[in-house]
Amino acid sequence: DAGVTQSPTHLIKTRGQQVTLRCSPKSGHDTVSWYQQALGQGPQFIFQYYEEEERQRGNFPDRFSGHQFPNYSSELNVNALLLGDSALYLCASSFVGDTQYFGPGTRLTVL
Amino acid sequence: AQRVTQPEKLLSVFKGAPVELKCNYSYSGSPELFWYVQYSRQRLQLLLRHISRESIKGFTADLNKGETSFHLKKPFAQEEDSAMYYCALPSYGGSQGNLIFGKGTKLSVKP
Numbered sequence: 001d002a003g004v005t006q007s008p009t010h011l012i013k014t015r016g017q018q019v020t021l022r023c024s025p026k027s028g029h030d031t032v033s034w035y036q037q038a039l040g041q042g043p044q045f046i047f048q049y050y051e052e053e054e055r056q057r058g059n060f061p062d063r064f065s066g067h068q069f070p071n072y073s074s075e076l077n078v079n080a081l082l083l084g085d086s087a088l089y090l091c092a093s094s095f096v097g098d099t100q101y102f103g104p105g106t107r108l109t110v111l
Numbered sequence: 112a113q114r115v116t117q118p119e120k121l122l123s124v125f126k127g128a129p130v131e132l133k134c135n136y137s138y139s140g141s142p143e144l145f146w147y148v149q150y151s152r153q154r155l156q157l158l159l160r161h162i163s164r165e166s167i168k169g170f171t172a173d174l175n176k177g178e179t180s181f182h183l184k185k186p187f188a189q190e191e192d193s194a195m196y197y198c199a200l201p202s203y204g205g206s207q208g209n210l211i212f213g214k215g216t217k218l219s220v221k222p
């Protein structure tokens with residue numbers, strides 16, 4: 001089991017563009033959470049998906065949206081990118097919201 | 112509001128010295144607490160969780176409800192312990208919620 005995988009590894013976008021990040025959960029996991037980690041900060045919760053629905057949401061604007069597919073994989077979409085969206089985006093998976101296991105992250109740079 | 116505080120950004124010790132990484136939390140109730148570790152160029156991984164009472168890689172952490180603390184301790188630091196350490200609290204106190212992270216403490220163990 002490769003554990004939680006994320007793609008792409010790195011991404012460079014310009015302000016105003018849109019981006020999609022992808023996550024495949026650890027085998028046997030059904031819940032996916034997304035976090036944003038700015039430089040020098042701890043991860044900050046964006047939202048969590050379970051049974052293809054957003055179950056919880058952190059304090060992030062509507063520009064951040066997501067989706068979970070029937071195979072439990074997930075996407076994070078960010079519209080109208082701002083410079084401040086530059087960060088490491090982490091995906092974590094768990095079984096029914098138990099202990100979360102993290103992926104390697106996607107480094108997003110907005111120019 | 113629930114919060115996790117790690118007062119030290121950087122902790123530097125010599126090999127063989129005791130180490131204590133501080134974590135204080137704000138939550139009314141009996142929380143589940145976690146320590147995550149991120150070694151250089153590796154993903155965030157669970158080090159230990161309060162409820163399991165395990166000792167992982169020689170690290171232990173005791174929940175002190177009176178002081179609302181969950182400090183991470185190791186009697187004899189090793190160079191391979193050098194990493195970023197994050198304390199985390201589930202938003203609902205139990206393991207089902209999203210995680211609230213502290214800003215992290217960078218542990219540097221010198222030879």
